[in-house]
Amino acid sequence: MIIGFQNTLIAGNFITEEPVTTDYEHIEYNPSVALIKTKQWSELFSPQIEINVGLLDDFQGHIIFPMLLYSPQKVKKAYGVGDVELGTMYRFIHETDMMPAVAFYPKVTIPTGHADLGLGWGAATESPALWIEKNWSSWKLSGGGGYTFIQAPQTTNYGFGGLLLQQQIMESLSLGGELYAQGTINKVIRSTLIFTFGGSYNFTKNFSFPFSVGKSLAGQNALMAYIGLDWVWGPSS
Secondary structure (H helix, E strand, C coil), rough: CCCCCCCCCCCCCCCCCCCCCCCCCCCEEEEEEEEEEEECCEEEEEEEEEEEEECCCCEEEEEEEEEEEEEEEECCCCEHHHHHHHEEEEEEECCCCCCEEECCCCEEEEEECCHHHHCCCCCCCEECEEEEEEEEEEEEEEEEEEEECCCCCCCCEEEEEEEEEEEEEEECCCEEEEEECCCCCCCCCCCCHHHHHEEEEEECCEEEEEEEEEEEEEEEEEEEEEEEEEEEEECCC
């Protein structure tokens, strides 16, 4: 995932993934609005639709379909379809008293956006990643990372990783903070370290409101914000 830069997808209120798959035969629907702002440009993903489907036990399919408003300085704005993200998550270790949960989560982006207008990379990316999580009392610690292979001209492959700590404040509200880092992509898009604060308010067991704000601490200067809704449907939901 490319964060804080052109043609980015922000999937969820935090960048660090949690190794929890959508339950079998369930569908998670997540419409959202996300903003990324740097000194050189801003990107508004509105609307952005994420869908996760429980295809098997511990195995989910994933897609994000974004509409993107790209606003560079001194250049005409553009609005249209961005690059679509596809992925699958496989949780191969369940959490126990001693062991954390572990999942493999590879993703690819399809160059559906108009690259000449700044709405896409104009080439595919592939991002295999490994994520882990451990719970204790009201706290939850998630972390991991991976590597992105990008085929766009004048770019380089890069690593990424994050660490996320959350607490269940009350039955309906969780809050947390995250540190996320990624490597340099090209001469303009440098390596960066981002801090994000956010949470989720649960209206019901299957309907919630995720939100977050973030700012880079080092490297590429960027501000981020995210709000969304999250529904889950399925047997006995």
